[in-house]
Structure formats: C-alpha cells, structure tokens
Amino acid sequence: MRRIKSFPGNLTAEDRRTHRRWTVGLFSFYLAAVTIAIGVVSVNKPASELRASNDTQMARLKSTSGSMVVASPARAVVGQ
Secondary structure, three states: OOOOOOOOOOOOHHHHHHHHHHHHHHHHHHHHHHHHHHHHHHHOOOHHHHHHHHHHHHHHHHHHHHHOOOOOOOOOOOOO
C-alpha cells in the first residue's frame, strides 16, 4: 500500500519555498484587501449619519424659508 506523504511535512526544499511564497502572497493579498475595506468604510459616512445630515439640512432650509418676508396677496376693496 502506497503511503501518502503528509503536507507540508515531507516536502522538498523547493516545494517548501514555493509553499512559503504562496502563503506570504495570500496573506499579503488578504491584508491589503482588509486595509482597503477599512479605508473605504472609514472615509464614507455611515447611512445613519447621512440621514441625520439630510434632516439637518432640511431643517435649515425650512427655517430659512420661514424667516423670509413673503408678500401678502392684494385684498379686494368692497363697498366704496
């Protein structure tokens, strides 16, 4: 019966070097992906903050429009 060699126990020096390079490459790729994801999340505002910001802007617009002087419509003169 043929025995299956255990991985990476019985690897040659060249195979270990290749395995190490793949492992380092995969870890580096994962680290870069996580770093980019954290950067994207931290740069963009969360949806709750955007909603609060929109509500604040709407409140400012409403208070500004309320303080504007609006001309009243002309009244009809009756009974002269």
